[in-house]
Amino acid sequence: MLKAKDDLSWYARKADGLRGPCAEGPGAAPRARGLLDALKAGGVKGSIDERTLYTRRLPPGCRGCLLGRGTNLYVTGLCTRECFFCFNEKPRRDEIVAHGIRVENPGDAAEIVERYGLASVGISGGEPLLFPERVLGILRSLRKLPRRIRVDLYTNGDRASEALLSELKEAGLDSVRVNLVANGFDLAPLKRALRLFPESAVEVPVVPDLMEDLKRMVLDLDKLGAPFLILHELFAAGAARRAGSLLWSPVQGAEEAALDLLLFALKRTRRLSAYYCSCLTQESISRRGLARRGRAL
Ligand code: SF4
Numbered sequence: 001m002l003k004a005k006d007d008l009s010w011y012a013r014k015a016d017g018l019r020g021p022c023a024e025g026p027g028a029a030p031r032a033r034g035l036l037d038a039l040k041a042g043g044v045k046g047s048i049d050e051r052t053l054y055t056r057r058l059p060p061g062c063r064g065c066l067l068g069r070g071t072n073l074y075v076t077g078l079c080t081r082e083c084f085f086c087f088n089e090k091p092r093r094d095e096i097v098a099h100g101i102r103v104e105n106p107g108d109a110a111e112i113v114e115r116y117g118l119a120s121v122g123i124s125g126g127e128p129l130l131f132p133e134r135v136l137g138i139l140r141s142l143r144k145l146p147r148r149i150r151v152d153l154y155t156n157g158d159r160a161s162e163a164l165l166s167e168l169k170e171a172g173l174d175s176v177r178v179n180l181v182a183n184g185f186d187l188a189p190l191k192r193a194l195r196l197f198p199e200s201a202v203e204v205p206v207v208p209d210l211m212e213d214l215k216r217m218v219l220d221l222d223k224l225g226a227p228f229l230i231l232h233e234l235f236a237a238g239a240a241r242r243a244g245s246l247l248w249s250p251v252q253g254a255e256e257a258a259l260d261l262l263l264f265a266l267k268r269t270r271r272l273s274a275y276y277c278s279c280l281t282q283e284s285i286s287r288r289g290l291a292r293r294g295r296a297l
Pocket of ligand 1: 079
């Protein structure tokens with residue numbers, strides 16, 4: 001249960017931002033509508049209304065999150081990159097935040113995961129591998145819990161050496177999610193991750209200006225045998241959001257670009273499973289999380 005002294009970070013404020021009247025989801029622009037029709041005709045799975053769509057199967061780490069039982073363990077705000085699309089607060093702060101609650105020690109994160117009965121955890125940042133000991137500390141404490149929690153690590157791959165990935169595996173990490181847009185489409189860290197974590201995924205914002213690179217990446221991933229690609233709409237954070245929505249809203253053309261790439265993956269890949277986790281999906285997950293939190297308070 002949330003305690004009065006808990007310090008809420010962006011994650012919890014995201015849910016609090018939904019307390020106002022609910023905005024209508026964006027009506028599908030004509031081009032988006034055409035893409036949705038083509039995806040439906042091609043056999044895409046999931047929900048058209050919530051824009052939660054996937055081509056073959058859902059990444060295992062997404063299941064708990066979609067049920068509203070996932071969370072984010074934020075290891076640091078510091079990073080090795082300065083992506084224009086980064087939604088972390090600036091100036092960057094080096095802090096550990098578990099499920100919206102600032103903690104002093106990495107090991108305390110497990111107590112919070114247990115307190116809220118969470119099922120899956122994404123270790124993120126910033127770049128979490130700037131502080132391997134924190135990540136290892138979190139993993140070891142999670143693995144002491146009586147229940148098995150699904151744990152994925154988000155990284156841009158810059159510090160994902162083979163030796164560190166092995167240590168993470170040993171400590172109980174389930175899978176790695178590499179942001180290839182953040183690292184300039186460098187496949188090397190993903191290849192290293194796939195050797196140890198066969199369920200590794202690539203998770204990227206669909207930047208409309210990078211469509212050619214993104215389509216090439218889809219084909220490369222399929223050739224490589226990477227199992228999962230997770231696509232997000234490019235969004236604007238802060239004041240640019242629409243009323244009653246999350247702390248972010250998709251930028252113009254973001255949905256069309258994401259649907260276009262999903263359709264490309266549907267038609268042109270043989271093994272890769274592409275999943276579109278949209279801003280509407282995130283809103284729906286956050287509303288469920290908020291309702292759960294309301295019940296817990
Ligand atoms: S790699 Fe991730 S955390 Fe780092 S700047 Fe880019 S988006 Fe932000």
